[in-house]
Amino acid sequence: MTDRPDEPPTVAPPGGHATLAGRALAVLTWRRTHRWCGACRAELTDRPGETARQCPDCGLYVPMQLSAAVLVAITRPGPPGHVDELLLVRHATGPTGLWALVAASSRPARHLRRAYSISRRLIDATVTAGRR
Structure with missing residues (x-):
């Protein structure tokens, strides 16, 4: 936030401007x-x-799908x-x-707090593939 009384206060969005731009x-x-x-x-x-659309003729409801990764x-x-080495x-x-x-997608219902278990599987899969 700014301390200048002549300027409106500014607050960065949660996650920063890059997150906001990515969502947009x-x-x-x-x-x-x-x-x-x-x-x-x-x-x-x-x-x-809502972040959804609907058909005015047949009523089909189309929500925006999340693609967590x-x-x-x-x-x-x-x-x-x-420098450190990056896999x-x-x-x-x-x-x-x-x-x-290394990346993997996650089902939308899966909470990202489970990212550790996903990352663990990724590491295991990468190591296994490297042994082939």
Whole structure:
């Protein structure tokens, strides 16, 4: 918050501006890709106070789906005088061949407080795959 009386107080959103921008992008993308009813082809309308749309003709209710995910940064100390090493993975198939952090998606009903168990499974799967 600012201490200047001539300026309105400013408060950063919870999670910071990057979280807010990411959420805004997700909502805008969802609105763009969920414009028409999948049952009767009518244009969907927004539900006031919800992140959902509804068909005015057949009543189909279309809530925005959550896609929870966990990214895990697995590191180990590097050689003396060097930076820590980061474990990266690359899919054996696919067009890009890019390296990425170890990741897994989670069902929307699963609480993110269980991220530890998910990260544990990721580590186990990565180690197992590395032995093949």
